[in-house]
Amino acid sequence: MQWLGLWHYWAVIILMMIGLYIVIARDNLVKKVMGLSIFQVSVIMFYVSTGKVEGGTAPIIPEGGHDLVYSNPLPHVLMLTAIVVGISTTALALALIVRIQEAYGTVEDDELNAIDGAAL
């Protein structure tokens, strides 16, 4: 398994590429948003995995014990913010899709293009 290097990076990269591919290749706007979420989650996993310290435990100082190895809590905390950002983005995107559905009657990108093209 040595040739893999740090395997969790591979997991992140594969997840990220799946997300990006869905964003680019799917015509359905809801599926695009799903892809976007997968893409963002992959980055969250990337950050969280970097906080891992081998043999590390949760960063809480137990009574009397000081010589423990702790995981790095900072990336975890940062990702709390990123999760909030991700949720807001998804919510806003879905709200836009609802309004696109109301205005056009479809959420398929190719059909939307056809409608807009005909209106030109």
Add this chain to the structure above:
Amino acid sequence: MMEQLPALQVVLPLFSALLCLLIRNKTASRLFAVAVSWGCLAIALILLRTVQETGIISYHFGGWFPPLGIEYRIDLLNAYVLIIVAMISAVVLPFGVGHWGLSIPEGREYLFFCAFLLCISGLLGITITGDAFNVFVFLEITSLSSYALIAMGRNRRALRAAFTYLVMGTVGGTFILIGIGMMYLETGTLNMVDIANRLPLAYGSRTVLVAFAFLTVGVGIKLAVFPLHHWLPNAYSYAPATVSAFLAATATKVSYYVLVRVIFTLFGAAYIFETLRFHVLLIPLSLLAMFIGSTVAIYQTNIKRLLAYSSISQIGYMTLGLSFASINGLTGGLVHLFNHALMKGGLFLVLASVMHSIASNEIDDMRGLGRKMPFTMAAFVLGGLSLIGVPGTVGFISKWYLVVAALEKGWYPIAVLILLSSFLAVIYIWRVVEIFFFREPAAEKSIKEAPLSMLIPTWILIGGTLFFGLQTEWTAGVAGSVANFLLGGLP
């Protein structure tokens, strides 16, 4: 009070945005938003003055010292960009009492001002902060509120434009997040000054290289650098007129600031331009942006779309100035930030007045409009002259610095190309000016001159393009010392 100003610069619009939700009354929330934006401008002016007199301001949030705590660090560069953002919002918000061209139900206008103030606070936050992760957070505040603002356009295509911008903007923002994460991996810190001090130890590492790549592409999407500009024309064309004016004048400027920060403060000009030779990539892209943006602009039938493509070419000038990595080049790029904010803000406000009068932004519908709305269209002509770079306008100042920088480096073909691209600007501006002034009006409709509440903000910005075209001490002077400060390490 005075030492809390850096925090207030961001906190004031942020909390006012929430208060707007409570006010609910259309007129009251509008007056409130205007007052807040003027307050922001006052704070920004005081901060610039303080920085000029006493040097860098370092504000520690909650009394936690950097690098542990979040630091707001204001040097000449951010003070200068803060002024641009605050000034444009202070001029655009009072524009045209109640005539915003929004698709908002009666009685919900306060939501618009809430989103607008959030956008302002995000932009100011990106500019003022000295913490890399903070940049990402404020970037997302700005982006989310600007997607909402763009979606308020009357045309239903505004919704699709906002969605496209959302998808691309999120990918860009996430790229920036990855870049910041990798810098954190290499340096173990998020404070920009700290990162800048520790990065040189890791220059050889591939992580740093990848971090830079992610950051540049991410910022490039937000900045609409040439091949990443796909979202911009639709977003600017279908957004409400005043929102286009605001975003065109500020959002891309702040992204440019982030790029300058990343290159010159975080990674260091020597590493980026001498080791990585980044200009080999950036100069051709800038030149392509200048030419393709202007050429596409010539063929547009919608005037807002024309200006949007012209923005892409103007962004090309700015990135070109940056990639010279010389004092004159960077001065040109930075002074063009301010100048382009003035002229594009002014031009988009003109279009907002036109939209108000004839309810259209199609060039064909604007035939002979110069006779009906002489003051408005005169402002358009002056703004257009400035885009071309006629001496006496601000556009000339920026191009002068760029050409001088190109000659200094001995890159004569680039100097020639800068001048040639100006001719393309002559074509697209003259084409519409001719239609406005020398064609018979389409039909005898009673079109009136725009009201004073629209003319005054427009002329403040357009008057600025003339004033700062002649009085260069404040703009080029400040930009010059910023460039000196950023390139301190380079000859």
